[in-house]
Each structure stands twice: as C-alpha cells, then as structure tokens.
Amino acid sequence: MARKLSGMWRLAAVLTLLAPALLAHHSFGAEYDATKPVTLTGVITKIDWTNPHSYFFIDVKDDKGKVANWKLEGYPPSVLSRTGWKKDVTMKVGDTVTVFGWHARDGSNWAHSREVTLENGKKLFFGPPAGTGDGGNTPAVEVAK
Amino acid sequence: MTRGLAATVLIVLLPASVFSQAKKNAVPRASNGKPDLTGVWQGGSDRRGTWEEANTGFGVGGTGQDSAAPAAPSSNDRPAGREGAPYQPWAAQKVLDSYNKRAIDDPTSRCLPSGIPRIVTLGLFPQQIVQTPTQIVMLYEYMNVFRVIPLNAKHPDDLIPAYMGNSVGHWEGDTLVVDVTGFNDKTWLSGTGTFHSEELHITERFTRVDKDRINYDVTMEDPKVLTKPWILHSSLMLREGTRLQEYVCAENNQDPESYEKLLKDGAKITRQ
Numbered sequence: 001m002a003r004k005l006s007g008m009w010r011l012a013a014v015l016t017l018l019a020p021a022l023l024a025h026h027s028f029g030a031e032y033d034a035t036k037p038v039t040l041t042g043v044i045t046k047i048d049w050t051n052p053h054s055y056f057f058i059d060v061k062d063d064k065g066k067v068a069n070w071k072l073e074g075y076p077p078s079v080l081s082r083t084g085w086k087k088d089v090t091m092k093v094g095d096t097v098t099v100f101g102w103h104a105r106d107g108s109n110w111a112h113s114r115e116v117t118l119e120n121g122k123k124l125f126f127g128p129p130a131g132t133g134d135g136g137n138t139p140a141v142e143v144a145k
Numbered sequence: 146m147t148r149g150l151a152a153t154v155l156i157v158l159l160p161a162s163v164f165s166q167a168k169k170n171a172v173p174r175a176s177n178g179k180p181d182l183t184g185v186w187q188g189g190s191d192r193r194g195t196w197e198e199a200n201t202g203f204g205v206g207g208t209g210q211d212s213a214a215p216a217a218p219s220s221n222d223r224p225a226g227r228e229g230a231p232y233q234p235w236a237a238q239k240v241l242d243s244y245n246k247r248a249i250d251d252p253t254s255r256c257l258p259s260g261i262p263r264i265v266t267l268g269l270f271p272q273q274i275v276q277t278p279t280q281i282v283m284l285y286e287y288m289n290v291f292r293v294i295p296l297n298a299k300h301p302d303d304l305i306p307a308y309m310g311n312s313v314g315h316w317e318g319d320t321l322v323v324d325v326t327g328f329n330d331k332t333w334l335s336g337t338g339t340f341h342s343e344e345l346h347i348t349e350r351f352t353r354v355d356k357d358r359i360n361y362d363v364t365m366e367d368p369k370v371l372t373k374p375w376i377l378h379s380s381l382m383l384r385e386g387t388r389l390q391e392y393v394c395a396e397n398n399q400d401p402e403s404y405e406k407l408l409k410d411g412a413k414i415t416r417q
Contacts, residue, residue: 030249031403031407
C-alpha cells in the first residue's frame with residue numbers, strides 16, 4: 001500500500017509539474033487546488049453522467065469509522081466514452097473504488113477526479129490533469145508593468 | 146543523361162511498398178478534383194492514428210499506456226507554438242485580468258458557443274467536415290454547433306452579430322479559404338481572455354497536406370483591439386472510426402454557481 005501511495009504521489013508531482021493544458025469546459029484552477037492532491041477510497045453511492053461534466057459520489061470511511069460522502073468531478077459522457085468508460089458497466093453504485101485527484105478550493109468534500117482505480121484493479125482517467133483550462137503557463141499577452 | 150539513368154535505376158530499385166505507402170497517404174480528391182476534406186478530425190493535435198492511439202497518456206484521457214503523449218488543448222488553452230497576441234495595451238490588460246481571474250469570465254462556462262478559431266483548435270472533442278461541390282458543412286461536438294459555408298458566395302448584407310459569425314469559402318488551388326465576419330463580441334479567440342470586437346474579421350486556410358492532416362492557418366484582424374493581424378498555425382488530424390456525439394452543455398452546468406460561491410467565500414483563485 002505504501003508503495004502504491006508513493007506511486008500516486010509521484011504521479012501527482014509529475015502531473016502538477018507538467019500540467020500543461022486541457023479541460024473539457026472551464027478552468028481547473030478556478031475550482032481546484034493543484035497543490036492539494038488527494039487519494040480517496042470509498043463505495044460509490046451515485047453516478048451522474050451529465051454535461052458539461054460528470055460526477056460521482058463515494059462514501060469514505062475514516063480511521064474512526066466515520067463516513068463522509070465525497071463529490072468527484074470529471075469529463076462529460078462523450079469524452080468518457082472515448083476514454084474507455086461504459087455507462088452502467090465500468091463503474092456501478094456499490095463498487096469500491098480508489099480515486100486520485102485534487103481537492104476543491106472551498107475545502108469541502110469535493111474533488112476533481114483524475115484517475116479511478118476500479119474494483120477489478122483497472123485504472124481509467126475520469127478527468128484531465130491539474131492546471132488544465134487555465135490558458136497555459138503564460139497568458140496570451142504580456143503587459144508592461 | 147547519366148543522372149536520368151541513375152534516377153531510373155533508383156526508381157526501379159525502390160521497393161513497391163514505398164509507392165503503395167505514398168498512395169495510401171495521398172490526399173483524397175472529390176469528383177471535381179479538389180481535395181476532399183470530408184471526415185472526422187481532431188484539432189490541436191499533430192499525432193497520426195485513431196483517437197485512442199493518438200490520445201493515450203496525459204492526453205485527452207486514453208489508457209495511460211503512453212505517458213509521453215501530449216495533452217490535448219482545451220478550449221481555453223493556447224495552441225503550441227502560437228505567437229503572442231498583438232493586443233493594444235488597454236486590451237492586453239483586459240486579457241490579463243481575465244487570465245488572472247482564472248477564466249471566470251469565460252463565455253463557455255455559461256455554455257455559450259466558443260466561437261472561431263477557438264472551437265477549431267480544441268482537442269478534447271472531435272469535429273466533422275462534410276464537403277460538397279457547392280458548400281462545406283463543419284460540425285462540432287463541443288457545444289453542438291455548426292457552420293454552413295457556401296462556396297463562391299458573398300456574405301449576406303443583413304447579418305445579425307453571431308457567436309460563430311458568417312462564413313463563405315472558395316478554393317485557392319488546393320487550399321480552402323474561408324472568410325468569416327458578422328461576429329458578436331461575446332467569444333474568445335484562442336486562449337483565456339482573448340476577447341474581440343464586432344469588427345473581427347477572420348480568414349481561415351484549410352490545406353489537406355496528406356490523408357491524415359489538414360494544416361489550419363488563421364489570420365485574425367480586429368482594428369479595435371489588435372495592433373496588427375494575429376496569425377495562428379495549427380492542424381487537424383483525421384480520426385477514422387470516431388463519431389460525433391451529443392453535448393448538451395446546459396444539462397447540469399454547476400460552474401457559474403460554484404464560482405460565485407467560491408468568490409463569496411473568499412477562495413483565492415487569482416493566479417499566484
């Protein structure tokens with residue numbers, strides 16, 4: 001598990017550094033904090049295959065057994081279908097999954113979902129890398145101070 | 146003479162596969178002899194192959210098997226290698242302000258059409274071109290918008306300012322040249338905050354250079370906000386086997402509400 005986590009953190013570091021470009025619809029940085037990667041394991045309670053973004057919700061149990069419901073956001077249905085997902089087949093309510101992503105800026109139980117490890121161990125991307133949709137690393141113009 | 150003989154020998158010696166490969170990569174032609182642009186294409190990419198082959202790794206989201214695959218540009222991102230936008234100083238400041246607000250001003254966050262060339266260089270969603278001898282139709286999965294482009298026609302004189310403008314086209318040799326005018330001022334050109342006025346005039350050049358690739362060269366002119374024409378070079382790559390799907394953005398758009406709440410709660414969303 002420690003090894004797996006270390007891999008996740010390495011992935012997080014690489015993605016954060018590279019984080020060049022791309023979001024389906026809007027700015028990643030407006031809602032999510034790329035400096036706050038999060039890995040969650042929980043049971044799916046609801047899946048919304050909707051535009052412009054899809055969502056799924058998982059119950060995550062902490063060390064004391066307390067359960068919190070998390071909201072995870074990602075690609076719209078058409079992009080998910082091109083990314084290897086099948087609605088109602090790949091991931092279902094009741095499945096236990098592990099999600100890697102980035103925490104929302106408001107600190108609530110809400111995160112951007114990049115990679116999902118499914119019950120069968122298969123990994124699929126549910127959303128784009130951090131930093132996407134922010135216009136790249138530099139703005140389109142430079143303004144003299 | 147010797148050179149001619151050498152060339153003949155070379156051609157004879159070249160394996161047949163070289164010729165069949167060249168034929169396979171040849172530009173498809175319509176019945177009128179013009180390059181046929183018909184097909185499903187991905188903007189903002191220069192990778193050959195199917196959608197899955199070209200978009201693994203960090204890209205649009207594929208299987209993650211090829212970690213070297215580049216990310217595909219979203220509708221907010223600048224195409225690689227593009228020159229800086231030649232905005233007038235006051236306009237450049239406005240672009241920067243939008244950038245620093247992390248795209249909160251983005252018209253597409255309210256599900257409005259993304260305009261041109263932004264929608265053409267976007268890589269996350271496919272686009273389709275249907276070519277006939279008299280008109281060319283361009284369909285975009287993103288926001289489910291379309292362009293009907295009559296050939297050798299004039300712009301109507303009763304244009305109402307529009308998100309996607311009004312397009313007319315003609316052939317210059319093997320290049321389809323599309324003239325677009327009649328824009329409203331509610332879209333972004335290419336990259337966060339790149340606004341324009343209703344005086345925007347765009348000239349697009351589509352050149353299919355081989356079976357897999359269309360070179361897409363765009364010139365944007367807007368004397369109200371730019372100091373000179375802004376030129377962008379990008380490409381569209383053929384994605385055989387991909388189909389356009391529905392994208393009804395307004396279905397469950399939680400973004401404007403999220404942004405407002407984040408701002409109200411004092412979340413720091415200014416670029417650091």
